[in-house]
Amino acid sequence: MRQFALPLLAVALLAACSKTPPAEEPVRSVRTLTVAGATVNGQHEYAAEIRARTESRLAFRVGGKLVRRLVDSGQAVKAGQPLAQIDPxxxxxxxxxxxxxxxxxxxxxxxxxxxxxxxxxxxxxxxxxxxxxxxxxxxxxxxxxxxxxxxxxxxxxxxxxxYAVLTADAAGVITGVDAEPGAVVSAGTPVLRLAHDGPRDAVFSVPEDRVAAVRALLGRKDALHMRLWGDDKVLPATVREVAAAADPVTRTFQVKADVGSAAVRLGQTAAVLVDAPAMANVVRLPLAAVFELQGKSQVWLLDRSTMTVQPRAIQVAGADGNEVVVGGGLQAGQVVVAAGVHALTPGQKVRQYVEPGSAAAAMAASVALPGAASTARADGR
CATH class of the missing domain: 1.10.287.470 (Helix hairpin bin)
Structure with missing residues (x-):
């Protein structure tokens, strides 16, 4: 018995000391697209807000305790209408x-x-x-x-x-309330904000590298186009004013565009479209295809011969909706991974994702089931 036990124990010890081979990394399915040059229309879009041409911060000319506020925010008022009163x-x-x-x-x-x-x-x-x-x-x-x-x-x-009664200087709409009854206000302290009736502006901000192009449009009638939120209709606008200095917080320049007699409402959101020179042979990729690695924007390139992926650094020239405009780093005909980029590693094997129900999926299914095809041919005979 002892003679059989010793060899069995040695085999068990050898099996315990041997290393388990690592599991093979699964082959991931990825969506891909082929790089092709396109022409970008050269149009920049900025978020804008509709504001009154003239907006006043109304204040009492004498100090005192505010006892009554006769209007609310959003209320339309007439010239000379009492708005608030302090203790007289x-x-x-x-x-x-x-x-x-x-x-x-x-x-x-x-x-x-x-x-x-x-x-x-x-x-x-x-x-x-x-x-x-x-x-x-x-x-x-x-x-x-x-x-x-x-x-x-x-x-x-x-x-x-x-002066104990604050009156409206002009007809308009109350856009803000800065003091409530019971507060003691000094002379000149803003109490209400009044947007005067009359012309309306679309106010937006542009970055420093584009302010020169916008300033060149100053005074040119209908040089801009505007699209109101929830409305596909495009309205003309004219650049009326460009800020001389950048905002100290955002480092952008405020632009005011006259919208003319367009039927707009105060505070309404709009998109201002500024035309720019068209760019030819520009590569556009979905946002999901671009990731950041070592401080650079990169994409995954697919090698069809080995079905592996490798990172490739690109130069981003801008954004157009949900797409990235690539200024360099890619050539036409290259295959780029369009989705699932954060789950890949360099040299990883992948397979191209085939949409269910497509012609490619049907062809793959027929190749995977040769017996079924033989049966079909036998039935045909």
Whole structure:
């Protein structure tokens, strides 16, 4: 027994020490496309917002506590319509004090005029000197100046009392509310935003490398085209204004385009189309075909002879919808993996994905089942 046990134990130990061969990597199915040059129309698209040509930030000309807001955001208003009110009590008291000071100055003026009249008669009769009459005349002039000053101050206080009610400068739509009742606002603090009725602009931003091309269109009538969100109709637009400096956060330049008399709504989203020179023999790939490796944009090239894939660095010239415009790195006729790029490794074997129901799938099925084809031929006989 012992003689048989020892050889069996040795075989078991050898089997345990031997390494299990690694499993073969599965052959993945990939979608592919053949690279072909195409002509790009050279049109850039920018997201834009419809805004009013003139938009005012309305504020009180005096400070106080906001007690009423008479309009809401989105409400249409007319010129001169009351929009908000602050507590007018202190302003009314100031107006009353100014009016009282004016009344006091007028009484003082009346007294000075009466004294000057009497002293003038005494001077004519020789009872007083001319110097005394001059002093009374100076007093009369000072009283008249005090009345003018008090009248002007009363006018200022009256105006400030009327400033307690904020009114619309022009007809338009309230686009924003910056203060609510109960807040104490100082003079000049924005309370409401008013978009004036009238011309409308499509406002969008362009990067620094394209601002020169857009600025060249400045003032050219209908040089741009605009498509409203959810509407395929294309409307003309004219570049009216290009920002002189870039936005400090986005580093883009704001552009305002006049949309003329188009039926648009405030805040509506639009796509502005800017024509550019057409580019010939440009390769366009779906976004899913491009990936980033070692800081470079790359694609997988398929070698038909070995059915393996290798990465290839490309130069991206831009984007057009859901496609990438390739500026270099590919040649016509090369086969590129169009989907599943993140699951591949260099040198990996793959097979081309065949759409079920296609002619290629039917041919593959007939090759895989030769017996069925023989049976069909036998039945035909």
């Amino acid at each position: 009590q202190d302003l009314q008291l100031g107006q009353q004090a100014a009016q009282a000071a004016l009344a006091s100055a007028q009484v003082n003026l009346e007294v000075s005029e009466a004294e000057f009249k009497r002293y003038k008669e005494l001077r004519d009769q020789g009872f007083i000197s001319g110097m005394e009459l001059d002093r009374r005349e100076a007093t009369l002039k000072a009283a008249r100046a005090q009345v003018a000053q008090a009248r002007a101050q009363a006018g200022v206080q009256g105006n400030q009392a009327s």
